Amino acid sequence: MSTPQACFLYEQVGVELEKDGSIKVDGQNQTTVPSIYAIGDVCTKLPLTPVARMEGTYLARRLFG
Numbered sequence: 001m002s003t004p005q006a007c008f009l010y011e012q013v014g015v016e017l018e019k020d021g022s023i024k025v026d027g028q029n030q031t032t033v034p035s036i037y038a039i040g041d042v043c044t045k046l047p048l049t050p051v052a053r054m055e056g057t058y059l060a061r062r063l064f065g
Ligand SMILES: Cc1cc2nc3c(=O)[nH]c(=O)nc-3n(C[C@H](O)[C@H](O)[C@H](O)COP(=O)(O)OP(=O)(O)OC[C@H]3O[C@@H](n4cnc5c(N)ncnc54)[C@H](O)[C@@H]3O)c2cc1C
Pocket: 039, 040, 041, 042, 047, 048, 049, 050, 052
């Protein structure tokens, strides 16, 4: 979950949010702004450390090999 201030900033750059305030991402953690990705608690429905770690690992591997 993001703070109201963070939500305001996301919307300023065009990053769409879900109704619950989390960042909207596709199945590959891409936000509605193609150059911006989100992982972990800010976008997940399952706010747990292993989930954030796994998302970060997969995204880094996919983007940087
Ligand atoms: C009390 C509590 C107990 C928990 N217990 C467990 C547990 O037993 N097992 C488990 O799996 N999970 C647990 N969790 C959940 C787990 O902590 C989170 O799922 C995990 O930390 C998510 O990692 P993250 O990187 O997405 O976010 P975070 O770990 O919150 O990291 C986000 C980072 O971004 C920084 N940040 C925020 N805003 C800005 C900004 N504007 N500019 C720069 N930096 C910024 C923050 O300071 C923070 O360091 C618990 C959470 C809480 C609150």
